[in-house]
Amino acid sequence: MHLERLIQILEIIAVAGRPVSVAEVQRATDLPKPTCYRLIQSLVEQNLLDEPSDDGKYIIGERMIRIALLGKSDADVRRCAAPLMRLAATNFNETVFLARFRDNKVEIIHVETPDDPARAFIHPGLGVRPMHACSCSKAIAAFAEPEFRESIMSGSLKAYTEHTKTSEDELRREFEIISERGFADCDQEIDIGIASVAAPVSIGNIGATFSIGAVGPIRRFRTEYRIEIGEKLKGLSKKVSGAIQLCNVTDT
DSSP states (O other): OHHHHHHHHHHHHHHHOSOEEHHHHHHHHTOOHHHHHHHHHHHHHTTSEEOTTSSSEEEEOHHHHHHHHHTOOHHHHHHHHHHHHHHHHHHHTSEEEEEEEETTEEEEEEEEOOOOTTOOOOOOOSEEEOTTSOHHHHHHHTTSOHHHHHHHHTSOOOOSSTTOOOSHHHHHHHHHHHHHHSOEEEESSSSTTEEEEEEEEEOTTSOEEEEEEEEEETTTOOHHHHHHHHHHHHHHHHHHHHHHHHHHHHHO
């Protein structure tokens, strides 16, 4: 019965899609007010609920979002992010991709290409990308725990091309730059003639669980253009984060 009441409260707040007061929860559950308040406090203590404004109103907490996110398949995440990515591919007139971090690996899980039939574009493919030599991976790694970054730099740093960074010092400097400007780029580090740029997608306080990026031929993706696209991707990443979290909450 205790667990059932806790779940009921979580469901009520999740469905509301806005901050909910104890009084509203009490009316919806018909629980005694002291009991309702005690149960909500238990959920807050476990980070399953959060009181963001200290005004007595509650929303779904970071831990609940994390649980929901871990249970989401790639198909669910694509469903949430695809409309925004499709619009970005049209606006940028470049290929846009979404990558996901899990099991200490980063893999591209979705790609949207521009509609312009006269536009030459690059399709990056799907699957795992190297942690040290791809914008989608570096965008996540730069905002990960220091221990994880160190494990990348001390690991096997394969040279895919002459442009691949293969020393700890080079990667350490690059991670610092990425963390300062908010996006990463890849200048022919995996394939000659191809460059990309990506921004981390943070889910609440969970951190950079995804990254959103754009890829194209180096003749277009010069340094200034990558910076321009990178700044746009930072804005897009916030929208994608919101879309993923909203889907998680409404589907919970």
